[in-house]
Amino acid sequence: MKNILIIGCGLLGSSVLRSIHKNKLADKVYIYEKSKKNISRIKNLKLPGTVVSSLKEAVTKSNFIIFCTPMSEYKNIIMKINNYISPNTLITDVGSSKIESSKIIKKFLKKGIAWTSSHPIAGSEVSGPQHGKSNMFEGRWCILIKEKNTIKKNLNFLKKFWEKIGSKVTIMSPEKHDKIFSITSHLPHLIAYNLVKSAQDFEKKQSYDLIKYSAGGLRDFSRIAASNEIMWRDIFFNNNKNISNAIDLFIKNLKSFKSDINSKNNKSIINKLIETKKVRSKIIKLKQDINKPDFGRS
Structure with missing residues (x-):
């Protein structure tokens, strides 16, 4: 070359x-x-x-x-x-x-x-x-x-x-690529941006200084939400159809979790939590991450 x-x-x-x-x-x-x-x-x-x-x-x-x-x-x-x-x-x-x-x-x-x-x-x-x-x-x-x-x-x-x-x-193919990454990358980033925005909105509405109490969940989402805004705007706009379908699926599952919580449906929510944990094991098995706990940066 x-x-x-x-x-x-x-x-x-x-x-x-x-x-x-x-x-x-x-x-x-x-x-x-x-x-x-x-x-x-x-x-x-x-x-x-x-x-x-x-x-x-x-x-x-x-x-x-x-x-x-x-x-x-x-x-x-x-x-x-x-x-x-x-x-x-x-x-x-x-x-x-x-x-x-x-x-x-x-x-x-x-x-x-x-x-x-x-x-x-x-x-x-x-x-x-x-x-x-x-x-x-x-x-x-x-x-x-x-x-x-x-x-x-x-x-x-x-x-x-x-x-x-x-x-x-x-x-x-470009079609397969955009469908896969709408779920594995684009939706998680969108959720991270939305979760951090929700925390901001909650903080303003309740007048609580909640950001300083960020637990691991909000902390980790905030890292993703710190990504370059121009790059992610372009991704959201360019893959809008697949991301919209991913959002619909996410909303459907979120509503199902909400229903289980409100009805205290123990069997349903335990099954969901057990099944979703399996993905983490698969990611580690495929060497996409290491099997070590993350308690936050020192």
């Missing part, structure tokens, strides 16, 4: 950058970042890449481009690079929803240019290049998106790329 361009160098972009450097996967890495604050941080951190002010310069010199921006930026960037990009250049991204972004790509990207989407299942509630890690993707899943016109050679290239920086790779 010769030259790589990373567009957007926040948490994920800087982690990709660090991983490429660590594993010696490129001759040169260019960084295009529009945030002056992030550019300053990148330079102060002495990250292993060349910051460019011109997309033209970086695009014409790159064989592989990775979009690490919020999905709402895709159209504008595509329109800027169309005049400079070569048919020999492969583009991928790290976005968390795929159906709507695929429509944008097909509509605005110059014909004859290959874009095969990726979704590394990694990240954190923090944002910015100062939080990036060279081992961010090690042992994590990365989903590659296969569509009707996807070129097998490009899938194989991306599979090798993500595996070289430590990811476990699987391939899905």
